Amino acid sequence: MEGELANIKKWNILYPVYINSKKTMAQGRRIGLTKACENPTCAEIGDCCTYFKLPFAIEIDKAYPRDFMQRGRVRVLLKKEDGTLFNPAIASRKQLMLRIAEMVPRHPGRTKKPEAASTSAAGTSTKSGKGGKKRR
Template identity: 75%
Template sequence: MDKDLPNIKRWVVIYPIYINSKKTVAEGRRISVEKACESPTCTEIGDCCSHFKLPFAIEIDKAYSRDFMQIGRVRVLLKREDGTPYNPAITTRKQLMLKVAELVPRHPGRTKKQDPAASASTAGPSKSGKHGKKKR
């Protein structure tokens, strides 16, 4: 494991913005809106990488250069030392982004989060609009 640590600098970097459908190309999205997913997190991207049996490392202390409020990125190793891919279905950064964006909406943490929210929004009146700016 120790010999892999210096090599982590050569791994592919995936920022959540790259596959975020809420962002524009100018803001950093790298795939089409149709294929992108809504507000992915580093842990969801990491879980998708482990699903594809790819070695990955989540870096919490890093921020995206175009939007420094977006903290965190995932480093992924696509190919072994001899150049053979870890997963033959994913050999490029673009393929990885497309596959991850496809999987994130079905992430277990995401599906559990959305179900209670959907039932809560239909039941009863919401309190939105109650708290605004204080008038001077």
């Protein structure tokens, strides 16, 4: 394992932007909008890698060049040194991005938030402005 960890520079890099449905392809999204998830974090991507039994490392000091305000990226190792896959179901970076994008909305830290947000937003939604027709 030491030899694999020392060679971390050769691991695949995943920025959260790659699977963010709020971003366009020009802003860096790498998968289709229907398959992407909303605002993923490095921690959620890391938890998905743990679930898929893939070695990963979160680099918080790094940022995506097109969106340098959002910090963090995840390095993932898909293949062992002998070329065999850690997880036979995930053979490429593209497959990994699609699988992570499926998993992130069901993340335990995420499933509680949308319910609370939707109930409070529904109760406080009032129409601002005077409304009505303007007369001349």
